[in-house]
Amino acid sequence: MGNEAATLLQRRFSMLLRVKKLDDYYVHVVVGVIYKISIQCFILVVDSLLVVQMNYSRFLTSVSAARETSPIRALTAIMLKSPPSLISLAGGVPNVNTFPFKKASITVNDGSVVEIGEDLMRTALQYSSSQGYPALLSWLTDLQKSCHNPPTLNYSPENGKMDVCVTAGSQEGLSKVFDMLISPGDNILLDEPTYAGTLAALRPLRCNIVKVPADNHGIIPQSLKDILSRWTPGDPKTPKFLYTIPNGGNPTGISLSTERKEAIYKIAREYDFLIIEDDPYYFLQFTKPWAPTFLSMDVDGRVIRTDSMSKILSSGLRIGFVTGPQPLIERIVLHVQTSTLHTSTFTQVMTSQLLHQWGLEGFLQHVDRVVDFYRSQRDVMLSSAEKWLTGLAEWQCPAAGMFLWMKINGISDTEKMIMEKAFKKEVLFAPGNGFLIDKSKPCPYVRASFSSSSPEQIDQLPCELKSAPKLAPKFAPKSAPKEALMPGSETSEPLQQMMC
Structure with missing residues (x-):
C-alpha cells in the first residue's frame, strides 16, 4: 500500500x-x-x-431554482465540441476574420515562451463555454483531484459529484454562490473579522449574519454548536451555510487546524448546512504539509470551494474557479450564462497554455517560489514590528497569506488615526472596522499588507505607525497586556508570537 x-x-x-x-x-x-x-x-x-443524501433544492433561492439553460448558450457548447467541418448558422458569433489580433508570444519569467498561434488565437478571441474554456477546465479539475482528492469524485451527478466552474476571479464565484443561496431573512454563519469583499456582497442581500466566535486558531467548534442549538431540527430558518477562510484568513492570517475542520464538518452534517470554503491563500501556506481541506473531507457534497489564481499567477487575469456538488455548480453556470456569459476566453487560453506547458509539477514549483517570496516578506514585517512596536501593539504570526493583523494598544479605533495621521505621512493601512460585520463599531486593529512593498519600505512602515498616533507611554497602557482577544472571541491566548 x-x-x-x-x-x-x-x-x-x-x-x-x-x-x-x-x-x-x-x-x-x-x-x-x-x-x-x-x-x-x-x-x-x-x-x-x-454519504448522506443531500436535498440541494432546499438551499436554493426561488430565483436560482427558476434559472433555465439559455438555448443560445447551449448551442455554443455544442459548437465547441463539434468538428471543424460543421456548418453552423445557429450562433450569433462574429466572424473571426474581422478581428485585428493574429497571434501572440508571451515570455515567462524563466525565459520560456507561451505561444498562442493563429488557430488558437481564433479560439481565444471568440465566445466560449459558460462553465469555462474546456482545456483550462480539465486542468483545474485535475488540480482539484490531485490537491484534495474529494470523496465525491465518483458520485453520480444528482448525489453531488464534484464539478468545477471557471469564474472572473473568486469574487465573482462568491457573489454568485451568495445569490444562489441567500433569500432575504435567511440566517448565515461566519467568523469575524473577515474579508471585506464578502461582507460587501452579503449586506445588500438582507440576510441575518450570525457571528461565530473564533480565537487565534479560527472558529471554535463548540461555540458553533452552541449557536446552532438555538434552532430545532427541521427549522427552515436554520442557517443555510457557514462561510470561512480556512487558510491565512483575511485579515487575520489565521489558519484552521485539521482537527477543527473535522469537528466543524461533523457539525455541518448534524445540522445540515453547507460550508463555503473561500480559500484564495491555499497556495500561500508557509509550512508543509498543507492542511487537509473541507473539500477533501466532503463525503456528502456539502462543500462549495472557491479558489483563485490572482495570488499566484496574476490578479489582472481574473481567473478563479468554484468547486462543489454538480447540482449547485450547475446553478452557478446558469447564472453566468445570463450575466457575463463566460470569463474572458483570452485570459483562460493564456492561463491554460501556461499551465499545460508547466504541468502539475511545474505549477507547484512556481507556487513554492511564490511562497518563499511571501514568507521572506512576512519575516521582514515581523522583525520590523518587533523592533518598533513591541509593547505598543500586539499581533500573531500569519500562517499563510499576505497580511499582519495588529491590535494597537491604548487606541479604541484606528480609522481616524490612519486616515488623519498615518496617511499624511504617506503611509496607508487598512482600518480594522472594515472587516467587521458592523463596520460602524470602533476597532483597535489595523491590517498591514506585506505583499508588494520592498523590505526597506516594510521596515519603515511600523516606525511610521508608531509615530502617527504619537504612541507615547501616556497613550499606551502602563504595561502592555500579555493577552489579547480576537474581535468576537470568547477565549484568549498570547497574541504576539514572533517565532513562526
Missing part, C-alpha cells in the same frame, strides 16, 4: 468511525475486507457508508 493511499484510507476510515460510531465487531469485519479487495474499492465502500 503506497503512502498516499494509506493516508487516504486512514482519513476515510477515521471519519467513518466518528460518523457511524461502529462497534468493535463491525470494525473487525471492515478491516478484514481490506485483505479481500483493492484499496480503491475499499475507499469506495467506506465512502458509500459515509
Whole structure:
C-alpha cells in the first residue's frame, strides 16, 4: 500500500468511525475486507457508508431554482465540441476574420515562451463555454483531484459529484454562490473579522449574519454548536451555510487546524448546512504539509470551494474557479450564462497554455517560489514590528497569506488615526472596522499588507505607525497586556508570537 493511499484510507476510515460510531465487531469485519479487495474499492465502500443524501433544492433561492439553460448558450457548447467541418448558422458569433489580433508570444519569467498561434488565437478571441474554456477546465479539475482528492469524485451527478466552474476571479464565484443561496431573512454563519469583499456582497442581500466566535486558531467548534442549538431540527430558518477562510484568513492570517475542520464538518452534517470554503491563500501556506481541506473531507457534497489564481499567477487575469456538488455548480453556470456569459476566453487560453506547458509539477514549483517570496516578506514585517512596536501593539504570526493583523494598544479605533495621521505621512493601512460585520463599531486593529512593498519600505512602515498616533507611554497602557482577544472571541491566548 503506497503512502498516499494509506493516508487516504486512514482519513476515510477515521471519519467513518466518528460518523457511524461502529462497534468493535463491525470494525473487525471492515478491516478484514481490506485483505479481500483493492484499496480503491475499499475507499469506495467506506465512502458509500459515509454519504448522506443531500436535498440541494432546499438551499436554493426561488430565483436560482427558476434559472433555465439559455438555448443560445447551449448551442455554443455544442459548437465547441463539434468538428471543424460543421456548418453552423445557429450562433450569433462574429466572424473571426474581422478581428485585428493574429497571434501572440508571451515570455515567462524563466525565459520560456507561451505561444498562442493563429488557430488558437481564433479560439481565444471568440465566445466560449459558460462553465469555462474546456482545456483550462480539465486542468483545474485535475488540480482539484490531485490537491484534495474529494470523496465525491465518483458520485453520480444528482448525489453531488464534484464539478468545477471557471469564474472572473473568486469574487465573482462568491457573489454568485451568495445569490444562489441567500433569500432575504435567511440566517448565515461566519467568523469575524473577515474579508471585506464578502461582507460587501452579503449586506445588500438582507440576510441575518450570525457571528461565530473564533480565537487565534479560527472558529471554535463548540461555540458553533452552541449557536446552532438555538434552532430545532427541521427549522427552515436554520442557517443555510457557514462561510470561512480556512487558510491565512483575511485579515487575520489565521489558519484552521485539521482537527477543527473535522469537528466543524461533523457539525455541518448534524445540522445540515453547507460550508463555503473561500480559500484564495491555499497556495500561500508557509509550512508543509498543507492542511487537509473541507473539500477533501466532503463525503456528502456539502462543500462549495472557491479558489483563485490572482495570488499566484496574476490578479489582472481574473481567473478563479468554484468547486462543489454538480447540482449547485450547475446553478452557478446558469447564472453566468445570463450575466457575463463566460470569463474572458483570452485570459483562460493564456492561463491554460501556461499551465499545460508547466504541468502539475511545474505549477507547484512556481507556487513554492511564490511562497518563499511571501514568507521572506512576512519575516521582514515581523522583525520590523518587533523592533518598533513591541509593547505598543500586539499581533500573531500569519500562517499563510499576505497580511499582519495588529491590535494597537491604548487606541479604541484606528480609522481616524490612519486616515488623519498615518496617511499624511504617506503611509496607508487598512482600518480594522472594515472587516467587521458592523463596520460602524470602533476597532483597535489595523491590517498591514506585506505583499508588494520592498523590505526597506516594510521596515519603515511600523516606525511610521508608531509615530502617527504619537504612541507615547501616556497613550499606551502602563504595561502592555500579555493577552489579547480576537474581535468576537470568547477565549484568549498570547497574541504576539514572533517565532513562526
